[in-house]
Amino acid sequence: xxxxxxxxxxxAGERALVVEFGSTVDPQINGKALALDAALSEARVPGxxxxxxxxxxxxxxxxxxxxxxxxxVARVAAIEAAHVAAPEPxxxxxxxxxxxxxxxxDIGQIAEMTTLAIDRVVALHAGAAYRxxxxxxxxxxCYLGGLPDELAVSRRAAVRAPTPQNAVLIGGGLSxxxxxxxxxxxxxIGRTPERMYAARRSPPFLVDVGDELRFDxxxxxxxxxxxxxxxxxxxxxxxEALR
Amino acid sequence: xxxGLRVLRAGPGVTLQDAGRWGYLRYGVTPAGPMDALAHxxxxxxxxxxxxAVALEISVGGLDVVAEGAEIxxxxxxxxxxxxxxxxxxxxxxxxxxxxxxxxxxxxxxxxAWAYLAPFGRIDAQAELGSxxxxxxxxxGGGGIRAGDLxxxxxxxxxxxxxxxxxxxxxxxxxxxxxxxxxxxxxxDAANVARFLEGPWRISARSDRMAYALEGPRIAHAKGFxxxxxxxxxxxxxxxxxxxxxxxxxxxxxxxxxxKIGTVxxxxxxxxxxxxPGASLRFVEATVEQAVSAWRAARAxxxxxxxxxxxxxxxxxxxxxxxxxxxxxxxxxx
Numbered sequence: 001x002x003x004x005x006x007x008x009x010x011x012a013g014e015r016a017l018v019v020e021f022g023s024t025v026d027p028q029i030n031g032k033a034l035a036l037d038a039a040l041s042e043a044r045v046p047g048x049x050x051x052x053x054x055x056x057x058x059x060x061x062x063x064x065x066x067x068x069x070x071x072x073v074a075r076v077a078a079i080e081a082a083h084v085a086a087p088e089p090x091x092x093x094x095x096x097x098x099x100x101x102x103x104x105x106d107i108g109q110i111a112e113m114t115t116l117a118i119d120r121v122v123a124l125h126a127g128a129a130y131r132x133x134x135x136x137x138x139x140x141x142c143y144l145g146g147l148p149d150e151l152a153v154s155r156r157a158a159v160r161a162p163t164p165q166n167a168v169l170i171g172g173g174l175s176x177x178x179x180x181x182x183x184x185x186x187x188x189i190g191r192t193p194e195r196m197y198a199a200r201r202s203p204p205f206l207v208d209v210g211d212e213l214r215f216d217x218x219x220x221x222x223x224x225x226x227x228x229x230x231x232x233x234x235x236x237x238x239x240e241a242l243r
Numbered sequence: 244x245x246x247g248l249r250v251l252r253a254g255p256g257v258t259l260q261d262a263g264r265w266g267y268l269r270y271g272v273t274p275a276g277p278m279d280a281l282a283h284x285x286x287x288x289x290x291x292x293x294x295x296a297v298a299l300e301i302s303v304g305g306l307d308v309v310a311e312g313a314e315i316x317x318x319x320x321x322x323x324x325x326x327x328x329x330x331x332x333x334x335x336x337x338x339x340x341x342x343x344x345x346x347x348x349x350x351x352x353x354x355x356a357w358a359y360l361a362p363f364g365r366i367d368a369q370a371e372l373g374s375x376x377x378x379x380x381x382x383x384g385g386g387g388i389r390a391g392d393l394x395x396x397x398x399x400x401x402x403x404x405x406x407x408x409x410x411x412x413x414x415x416x417x418x419x420x421x422x423x424x425x426x427x428x429x430x431x432d433a434a435n436v437a438r439f440l441e442g443p444w445r446i447s448a449r450s451d452r453m454a455y456a457l458e459g460p461r462i463a464h465a466k467g468f469x470x471x472x473x474x475x476x477x478x479x480x481x482x483x484x485x486x487x488x489x490x491x492x493x494x495x496x497x498x499x500x501x502x503k504i505g506t507v508x509x510x511x512x513x514x515x516x517x518x519x520p521g522a523s524l525r526f527v528e529a530t531v532e533q534a535v536s537a538w539r540a541a542r543a544x545x546x547x548x549x550x551x552x553x554x555x556x557x558x559x560x561x562x563x564x565x566x567x568x569x570x571x572x573x574x575x576x577x
Binding site for chain 2: 010011012013014015016018020023024025049050051052053054055056057059061064065068069134135136137138139140141142143172180182197199204205209
């Protein structure tokens with residue numbers, strides 16, 4: 001049996017538990033959160049309202065009038081003792097992304113900050129393979145790990161004006177695909193014509209946590225064409241099934 | 244002609260809220276739902292509806308509606324709002340019937356931030372991701388109630404023949420707000436935890452359905468203020484870089500990257516939500532066990548208060564309890 005130090009159980013009030021596997025952005029730590037998530041979902045514990053995997057932890061929202069904290073902690077311990085393997089990625093995605101400074105408003109600033117040419121910034125961002133770690137912040141905001149170190153700029157000290165819709169952003173060593181327009185501390189490096197959330201789609205959210213994702217650079221004219229097709233209800237990203 | 248409540252005037256921040264958009268936290272979707280869950284539930288139950296049914300949440304901006312196409316029974320649970328039916332004052336917690344063409348006005352009183360209006364019938368609106376709750380920031384479920392809107396109603400039930408006052412429930416306003424420590428209380432040393440407990444805190448004007456900002460002593464972090472994002476519960480007391488707490492409310496983002504010193508307990512969350520900018524408070528720590536007992540007691544008190552005998556359509560305490568037990572449980576990811 002593994003030591004208890006493998007994870008920590010923290011209280012987020014009396015209606016949510018946080019099972020924390022680490023404090024960093026790491027595929028192994030994220031994999032543990034996803035493994036517990038899958039096992040707990042399979043166990044269908046009465047009183048477990050909803051689970052939320054993040055980079056490094058699983059938040060378990062529960063009804064304490066139905067399931068006690070102690071019972072939930074015991075369930076988690078039993079699952080962890082069984083060494084459930086992290087789920088394999090389901091799919092690899094290729095997401096069109098337009099890096100034209102005319103719509104990628106902060107890419108020039110990133111080039112200055114990193115002392116790289118804009119073309120090099122694009123080559124680095126589009127050349128990397130990303131892991132989808134989590135969604136968060138706003139509907140369909142998809143957080144990616146795997147950004148090349150050369151592009152690991154800090155987040156802004158102050159929040160910038162709301163992004164355009166479907167922005168591709170970088171900040172704090174990570175990349176992010178956004179949906180709706182929101183103020184942010186990140187930098188807009190590109191725009192995708194794809195909608196990560198579309199109410200018409202089933203399921204409405206495009207990618208799953210744990211999936212792999214790459215960007216396919218497209219020029220402005222292609223972006224506009226694809227954006228119009230996405231607006232008309234077409235899925236633009238290419239999906240390759242992995243299992 | 245469709246029956247409904249025609250909005251004559253709506254202040255900012257008036258929305259439809261059901262029990263919340265649960266099931267999509269993992270996709271970044273804010274649950275929304277009522278700011279004061281017990282008051283919301285009480286309004287629904289007093290109108291003979293299900294605990295988690297969709298009701299109107301009314302901000303201090305107020306709301307005037309006229310009954311259109313039918314007479315419409317309503318239950319109102321507010322924390323001191325001024326209610327008038329065709330100019331006649333009613334209790335802030337009441338059930339009443341608005342005759343067709345007649346007007347009900349709901350305005351903020353001296354205290355209280357959120358009032359709930361539940362119709363004797365079903366609000367007929369378009370669900371998004373399984374919920375009618377409006378999250379104004381993302382537009383999910385709609386952008387808010389505005390003058391001219393018709394809140395369409397279906398399956399109308401008869402309202403009371405005369406207005407009736409509902410019994411009040413809830414704790415006194417003056418007692419401290421209880422919280423459970425964590426999940427990142429280890430980001431704060433003993434001196435800063437003491438400073439947090441000492442307060443006192445004042446609700447800032449920068450408070451809304453997303454978060455209540457607090458003004459008071461600045462809380463320093465022992466280990467920095469950037470954490471790798473994790474889940475954020477309703478009532479989470481985040482301490483951002485400037486050291487002033489942001490208590491995360493119904494419209495919070497489901498994840499966030501600041502340390503959370505504690506979480507306001509469910510039993511005190513409604514009372515906290517009802518505080519207006521300028522109100523002052525202190526925090527006191529509770530254990531998980533104390534928080535669960537307090538929550539059980541608070542719900543029992545609400546249900547008991549509503550079951551206080553009076554003529555009209557209010558269901559018995561037995562049927563309230565049944566609905567209550569059914570309404571509280573949602574299985575994961577279904």
